[in-house]
Amino acid sequence: AQSVAQPEDQVNVAEGNPLTVKCTYSVSGNPYLFWYVQYPNRGLQFLLKYITGDNLVKGSYGFEAEFNKSQTSFHLKKPSALVSDSALYFCAVREGGSGGGADGLTFGKGTHLIIQP
Amino acid sequence: DAMVIQNPRYQVTQFGKPVTLSCSQTLNHNVMYWYQQKSSQAPKLLFHYYDKDFNNEADTPDNFQSRRPNTSFCFLDIRSPGLGDAAMYLCATSRGDRATNEKLFFGSGTQLSVL
Numbered sequence: 730a731q732s733v734a735q736p737e738d739q740v741n742v743a744e745g746n747p748l749t750v751k752c753t754y755s756v757s758g759n760p761y762l763f764w765y766v767q768y769p770n771r772g773l774q775f776l777l778k779y780i781t782g783d784n785l786v787k788g789s790y791g792f793e794a795e796f797n798k799s800q801t802s803f804h805l806k807k808p809s810a811l812v813s814d815s816a817l818y819f820c821a822v823r824e825g826g827s828g829g830g831a832d833g834l835t836f837g838k839g840t841h842l843i844i845q846p
Numbered sequence: 847d848a849m850v851i852q853n854p855r856y857q858v859t860q861f862g863k864p865v866t867l868s869c870s871q872t873l874n875h876n877v878m879y880w881y882q883q884k885s886s887q888a889p890k891l892l893f894h895y896y897d898k899d900f901n902n903e904a905d906t907p908d909n910f911q912s913r914r915p916n917t918s919f920c921f922l923d924i925r926s927p928g929l930g931d932a933a934m935y936l937c938a939t940s941r942g943d944r945a946t947n948e949k950l951f952f953g954s955g956t957q958l959s960v961l
Contacts, residue, residue, distance in 0.1 A: 733888070738886070763949065765952075770855075770954065771954055772850065772852075772936060772938075772952035772953045772954045772955055773889070773936065773938075773950075773952040774952070775949040775950070775951075778949060819888070819889070833879050833881070833891035833894055833938075833950075834891075834950060835888075835891075836888040836889045836890075837888055838886065838887050838888040839886075839888065
């Protein structure tokens with residue numbers, strides 16, 4: 730079984746400062762990792778994904794994430810936070826090669842990111 | 847240009863009264879998913895359709911059913927809603943081309959209240 734842990738319910742960052750939202754995962758095989766963002770009253774929106782190759786993945790809105798196999802982590806980062814980045818962020822995993830692309834993602838419980846002006 | 851559309855945005859039903867939530871997509875994707883998201887919890891996959899093939903998650907209660915009459919539409923039926931079924935229900939789609947790196951496209955969700 731696969732699982733995702735987001736240890737922080739909320740992260741507070743001042744505008745202009747770097748931000749990190751933590752995620753660790755557990756899968757039997759190779760992980761395919763995703764970050765999604767959810768704004769109030771909106772559905773989840775795709776930010777970025779890691780499949781293979783470079784451990785640093787760049788995504789939408791200036792976000793990036795670093796895959797660390799030894800620590801089974803996939804932390805979301807941004808060098809300079811904006812107030813508009815305030816939202817709920819979900820990390821998700823799918824096990825590579827397990828049943829193909831129709832299988833759904835397993836999500837973490839989400840982290841509220843609050844950027845203070 | 848909404849691609850995955852869920853109606854209604856808010857749904858109120860009574861305890862035990864059947865309710866149906868709707869999802870439509872303009873992406874022509876093969877796969878449609880239903881997730882249940884309770885407050886402060888991770889979205890939980892209930893089931894998905896790959897074309898007409900229905901795939902139920904092992905721990906999805908029998909109270910939850912789904913229909914997919916065509917590629918564009920998928921419905922979530924709750925036969926006898928209980929207070930514990932109050933949640934946000936998210937519909938998502940994917941191409942389903944057997945690549946495990948595919949992303950999902952989500953609708954805005956339907957917030958279900960049970961009185």
